Amino acid sequence: MHATLRRLRCAPGKASDVADLIEAEYVPQLKDVDGVVSYTLVDIGEDEISSLGVFESEASATTANELAVAWAKDRLASLGAAPLDASQGVVLVHHLFDS
Numbered sequence: 001m002h003a004t005l006r007r008l009r010c011a012p013g014k015a016s017d018v019a020d021l022i023e024a025e026y027v028p029q030l031k032d033v034d035g036v037v038s039y040t041l042v043d044i045g046e047d048e049i050s051s052l053g054v055f056e057s058e059a060s061a062t063t064a065n066e067l068a069v070a071w072a073k074d075r076l077a078s079l080g081a082a083p084l085d086a087s088q089g090v091v092l093v094h095h096l097f098d099s
Contacts, residue, residue, distance in 0.1 A: 001037065001093035002061035004053040006068065007044075011080025015043050018081045022051075033067065035060030048084070054091060060086050061088050 010018045035056035042050050055061040
């Protein structure tokens with residue numbers, strides 16, 4: 001498995017708006033990527049959000065990264081959101097727990 005980690009800075013008070021747009025537009029596109037396992041978006045405070053995507057392979061993680069870059073460039077600038085960093089790597093430990 002592979003994972004992508006991204007961090008974005010949002011315009012003051014816009015993290016919730018950015019999250020809504022990501023959920024409405026980006027997540028449906030991401031679901032179409034072969035090998036996507038999960039996607040989580042976290043408000044980490046001070047107008048920053050961070051995402052974690054988990055994928056079955058390096059190829060699917062790379063495809064998702066390419067999609068994210070293109071989508072964010074096109075859709076997030078209007079909300080004052082800018083990428084701070086992005087990385088991708090091999091998942092070393094992954095557990096799913098029953099609720």
